[in-house]
Amino acid sequence: MLDVGTPHKMYWEQSGNAKGVPVVFLHGGPGAGTAPAYRRFFDPAAYRIILFDQRGAGRSTPEADLTDNTTANLIADIEKLREHLGIERWIVFGGSWGSTLALAYGQSHPERCIGFILRGVFLFSDDEIAWFVGGDGEGMGRFFPEAYRSFSQFIPEAERGDLLSAYHARLIDPDPTVHKPAAAAWCAYENACSRLIPNDPKAGGAKGTGQYYSGALSMARIEAHYMMNRGFLKPNHLLDGVGAIEHLPAVIVQGRYDMVCPIASADRLARIWTGAQYRVVPDAGHSSMEPGIRAALVKATEDFKHYR
Numbered sequence: 217m218l219d220v221g222t223p224h225k226m227y228w229e230q231s232g233n234a235k236g237v238p239v240v241f242l243h244g245g246p247g248a249g250t251a252p253a254y255r256r257f258f259d260p261a262a263y264r265i266i267l268f269d270q271r272g273a274g275r276s277t278p279e280a281d282l283t284d285n286t287t288a289n290l291i292a293d294i295e296k297l298r299e300h301l302g303i304e305r306w307i308v309f310g311g312s313w314g315s316t317l318a319l320a321y322g323q324s325h326p327e328r329c330i331g332f333i334l335r336g337v338f339l340f341s342d343d344e345i346a347w348f349v350g351g352d353g354e355g356m357g358r359f360f361p362e363a364y365r366s367f368s369q370f371i372p373e374a375e376r377g378d379l380l381s382a383y384h385a386r387l388i389d390p391d392p393t394v395h396k397p398a399a400a401a402w403c404a405y406e407n408a409c410s411r412l413i414p415n416d417p418k419a420g421g422a423k424g425t426g427q428y429y430s431g432a433l434s435m436a437r438i439e440a441h442y443m444m445n446r447g448f449l450k451p452n453h454l455l456d457g458v459g460a461i462e463h464l465p466a467v468i469v470q471g472r473y474d475m476v477c478p479i480a481s482a483d484r485l486a487r488i489w490t491g492a493q494y495r496v497v498p499d500a501g502h503s504s505m506e507p508g509i510r511a512a513l514v515k516a517t518e519d520f521k522h523y524r
Contacts, residue, residue: 227275228268232260240266242310247438249274262521280434287448311335323457331465333516337482340447363408370401387437402436412501466492467516471500
């Protein structure tokens, strides 16, 4: 646990080869946290693998806490961890919100980055946020109408004109009888839309059925918090800042049918970052654990083994 400022203590871990190429894994959400399976993207004989849970997420404490929880704070936390571990430069690996944070961190500290592996690019533009919470005939709801109905009908009809604000109000409510059901509904919607072939809800446990599960509050509350604040980024911030990192090696992995972070964002980034390798997985959605995405990410880390 690393103290990153009251009240936050940040969970981190490292594995693999202590003398290997350092790589830092930036999880999605924001608020999703890490899992042991994420180490498996990296050859432990070649890499010094660093995973951590961002403020309020996973095993970091306090759970789902929004105090000083901004993109700038998370960038500072990454730097504090790098210094704590005595690492001069590292590969930055991030998917979904992790790609957002990877770009923001890299543009703030390009001298500390060996290169980037990004998956499911999210630039935190207004259109991307609108896509996530969009209504009938708009956004993810156009492709997952059943899931969208459950998501939208959780909110009283009078408030459905602004689902993001309605959910945010419930998710930050201190009463568990208010925020837990809202978190379950939010996460069920996102989970339903994350794979090319959705999980069978009957086989998916709590994540498939919309029941509340451990980690749901962190995921939903922190995601809504960042969406309400437009990622704490200026409009077009990440595309405008590519010049700071365009000299560094990068691989962008994108599922063709990613409905959570549609391919248009990865395409925008790849057209500007002309030196990046852009690898579209033709039979995948958003999840990093889909077979095609997994294989592409492992190939990227194999390709990056010799960078220092």
